[in-house]
Amino acid sequence: xxxxxxxxxxxxxxxxxxxxxxxxxxxxxxxxxxxxxxxxxxxxxxxxxxxxxxxxxxxxxxxxxxxxxxxxxxxxxxxxxxxxxxxxxxxxxxxxxxxxxxxxxxxxxxxxxxxxxxxxxxxxxxxxxxxxxxxxxxxxxxxxxxxxxxxxxxxxxxxxxxxxxxxxxxxxxxxxxxxxxxxxxxxxxxxxxxxxxxxxxxxxxxxxxxxxxxxxxxxxxxxxxxxxxxxxxxxxxxxxxxxxxxxxxxxxxxxxxxxxxxxxxxxxxxxxxxxxxxxxxxxxxxxxxx
Amino acid sequence: xxxxxxxxxxxxxxxxxxxxxxxxxxxxxxxxxxxxxxxxxxxxxxxxxxxxxxxxxxxxxxxxxxxxxxxxxxxxxxxxxxxxxxxxxxxxxxxxxxxxxxxxxxxxxxxxxxxxxxxxxxxxxxxxxxxxxxxxxxxxxxxxxxxxxxxxxxxxxxxxxxxxxxxxxxxxxxxxxxxxxxxxxxxxxxxxxxxxxxxxxxxxxxxxxxxxxxxxxxxxxxxxxxxxxxxxxxxxxxxxxxxxxxxxxxxxxxxxxxxxxxxxxxxxxxxxxxxxxxxxxxxxxxxxxxxxxxxxxxxxxxxxxxxxxxxxxxxxxxxxxxxxxxxxxxxxxxxxxxxxxxxxxxxxxxxxxxxxxxxxxxxxxxxxxxxxxxxxxxxxx
Numbered sequence: 025x026x027x028x029x030x031x032x033x034x035x036x037x038x039x040x041x042x043x044x045x046x047x048x049x050x051x052x053x054x055x056x057x058x059x060x061x062x063x064x065x066x067x068x069x070x071x072x073x074x075x076x077x078x079x080x081x082x083x084x085x086x087x088x089x090x091x092x093x094x095x096x097x098x099x100x101x102x103x104x105x106x107x108x109x110x111x112x113x114x115x116x117x118x119x120x121x122x123x124x125x126x127x128x129x130x131x132x133x134x135x136x137x138x139x140x141x142x143x144x145x146x147x148x149x150x151x152x153x154x155x156x157x158x159x160x161x162x163x164x165x166x167x168x169x170x171x172x173x174x175x176x177x178x179x180x181x182x183x184x185x186x187x188x189x190x191x192x193x194x195x196x197x198x199x200x201x202x203x204x205x206x207x208x209x210x211x212x213x214x215x216x217x218x219x220x221x222x223x224x225x226x227x228x229x230x231x232x233x234x235x236x237x238x239x240x241x242x243x244x245x246x247x248x249x250x251x252x253x254x255x256x257x258x259x260x261x262x263x264x265x266x267x268x269x270x271x272x273x274x275x276x277x278x279x280x281x282x283x284x285x286x287x288x289x290x291x292x293x294x295x296x297x298x299x300x301x302x303x304x305x306x307x308x309x310x311x312x313x314x
Numbered sequence: 315x316x317x318x319x320x321x322x323x324x325x326x327x328x329x330x331x332x333x334x335x336x337x338x339x340x341x342x343x344x345x346x347x348x349x350x351x352x353x354x355x356x357x358x359x360x361x362x363x364x365x366x367x368x369x370x371x372x373x374x375x376x377x378x379x380x381x382x383x384x385x386x387x388x389x390x391x392x393x394x395x396x397x398x399x400x401x402x403x404x405x406x407x408x409x410x411x412x413x414x415x416x417x418x419x420x421x422x423x424x425x426x427x428x429x430x431x432x433x434x435x436x437x438x439x440x441x442x443x444x445x446x447x448x449x450x451x452x453x454x455x456x457x458x459x460x461x462x463x464x465x466x467x468x469x470x471x472x473x474x475x476x477x478x479x480x481x482x483x484x485x486x487x488x489x490x491x492x493x494x495x496x497x498x499x500x501x502x503x504x505x506x507x508x509x510x511x512x513x514x515x516x517x518x519x520x521x522x523x524x525x526x527x528x529x530x531x532x533x534x535x536x537x538x539x540x541x542x543x544x545x546x547x548x549x550x551x552x553x554x555x556x557x558x559x560x561x562x563x564x565x566x567x568x569x570x571x572x573x574x575x576x577x578x579x580x581x582x583x584x585x586x587x588x589x590x591x592x593x594x595x596x597x598x599x600x601x602x603x604x605x606x607x608x609x610x611x612x613x614x615x616x617x618x619x620x621x622x623x624x625x626x627x628x629x630x631x632x633x634x635x636x637x638x639x640x641x642x643x644x645x646x647x648x649x650x651x652x653x654x655x656x657x658x659x660x661x662x663x664x665x666x667x668x669x670x671x672x673x674x675x676x677x678x679x680x681x682x683x684x685x686x687x688x689x690x691x692x693x694x695x
Contacts, residue, residue: 045545045556047556048556078539078541079539081538081539083385093545093547094545094547094556094557097543098543099538099539099542099543099544100543100544100545100546101385101388101538101544101545101546101547102545102546102547102548102549102557103381103384103411103548104381104407104408104410104411104548106377107377107378107381107408107411109378110345110373110374110377110378110379110381110382110385111381111382111384111385112385113345113371113373113378113381113382113385114343114345114381114382114383114384114385114386114387114388114389114393115385115386115388115389115538116385116389117343117369117371117382117385117386117389118342118343118369118385118386118387118388118389118390118391118393118537119389119390119391119537119538119539121539122389122538122539139374139375139378140374140378140381142374143373143374143378292371296369300363300364300370301364301367303367304367
């Protein structure tokens with residue numbers, strides 16, 4: 025492992041250093057990977073949102089994006105593959121005071137963990153789910169995912185993907201998410217603003233962040249590291265409130281970005297308290313232990 | 315609000331008594347998924363947790379249920395789930411996460427006949443080895459086997475206490491027969507029930523290491539949101555909780571999660587006996603088969619056969635010492651269990667060929683009749 029020079033006292037710190045486990049740097053993400061940028065957006069949003077960070081928890085599953093929980097200096101849980109959302113559900117129900125951010129990848133959240141995603145959205149479980157969508161399984165070396173474009177190459181679709189990818193915002197909307205947005209890691213400010221808004225909003229919020237994987241996806245699909253970023257720049261169509269059914273990703277015609285859903289409906293805990301624990305509504309009891 | 319401890323005398327099923335034991339132990343979160351013959355535990359918890367300001371959720375599957383149970387435990391709440399064979403299989407990966415991250419919780423397996431969907435409405439004891447080794451990797455686990463509704467009430471409390479004390483998932487390996495039978499259950503006064511809660515950290519939060527073992531080999535455990543900036547991972551991790559991909563760290567971590575159990579066997583292992591002191595033949599049994607075995611031993615004594623029963627309350631860690639000691643003084647062993655010889659092999663291992671050993675078992679679907687045991691005792695000894 026490369027020796028990293030220790031920062032001298034004079035050297036200015038990064039403004040997000042206080043939210044990072046600097047003793048765990050260097051991180052594992054490859055050169056050209058976009059996860060770090062999405063991660064920074066998330067940290068900037070956490071900091072800017074004004075929420076109590078001492079009561080904020082990041083939960084990840086398995087995969088490249090799943091490593092985020094290991095770098096954030098908050099209470100953080102790196103769980104099993106696909107199970108960040110149900111783990112986070114238990115945390116939230118045990119202590120409703122906690123702010124929950126689930127940060128994970130497309131394979132983790134939508135293939136192995138797809139069942140949990142749809143039910144957490146249906147229940148309107150109060151959490152913010154950030155999905156870094158890099159179109160493939162990066163950690164294991166570039167296999168096809170539930171988000172890989174039709175005909176794209178991967179190590180398990182060597183001649184081209186015969187399957188149709190998910191439209192993630194449509195799925196989130198259809199399952200009942202109360203906040204749904206999509207940005208790319210190139211649209212850092214919009215992404216940060218969107219995460220800030222989602223964190224501040226009660227209910228199940230979902231943000232898809234498109235992000236390049238030049239090492240495992242780009243390389244097999246004749247994309248140089250900058251190519252995907254150029255696509256993000258040239259093909260992005262910002263269209264807030266777009267009909268979720270029109271949000272299939274088309275790298276030729278355009279990728280629709282924006283905030284698509286922002287509605288209010290009672291959360292699981294609000295319903296549960298009303299029906300099962302009416303005393304809690306009057307007493308405003310914070311945690312199950314009190 | 316109704317009390318958590320429903321002091322009184324009841325006619326209750328094992329499943330309901332299990333739920334009441336959990337509430338008495340301080341369980342305030344249940345994440346579950348319906349499955350015969352464990353559903354009644356979830357149903358009871360769904361109602362009763364609302365009486366005690368707890369929370370019940372029916373998850374989308376047993377994988378999610380087990381994940382939620384672990385999450386709730388890190389949220390600072392005693393948590394449990396209950397299932398049967400197929401669901402137990404689905405929970406295995408997250409039981410491993412619970413072991414690796416030293417997360418206290420209780421998992422009840424109301425066993426039914428398997429493999430696969432098997433005999434959903436009929437009892438068996440054939441998940442005993444899955445309980446021991448069902449999740450991948452090398453680890454220690456605690457599993458308890460109740461043989462009556464009254465006992466499942468008490469052993470559920472014991473399971474919570476052990477899970478909190480040693481920071482790991484504790485399994486209650488009951489079965490359809492105990493789960494669905496109704497018997498008298500006495501629930502004592504709350505003040506008579508001993509409750510153990512996880513060791514809590516002291517000292518500076520920024521220097522706290524969530525996996526640095528205390529005097530009994532177990533680390534104190536804070537909850538999320540208490541200012542410790544915990545990092546908890548299923549990757550091999552050091553005492554700080556940080557992942558380290560090194561042989562030394564793997565060796566140290568597996569030593570931590572196994573030694574905390576091995577060093578405290580006397581505290582964890584519970585056995586019971588019946589007419590064993592002068593016995594020449596030791597019957598080894600657990601769970602519902604203890605009922606068969608007691609009847610068989612009593613009958614054998616009438617016939618002049620000096621049989622006695624060693625009943626395993628704790629199945630894992632296995633009561634090796636107790637069986638090894640017996641092997642030096644009895645003339646033979648009989649294992650009675652509703653499978654084709656899972657715990658029997660463990661007994662064989664401990665007996666080490668010193669004396670003959672026989673199995674009375676079948677693959678599941680019904681309790682073993684005492685006559686099967688008596689007949690074997692008559693023929694073999």
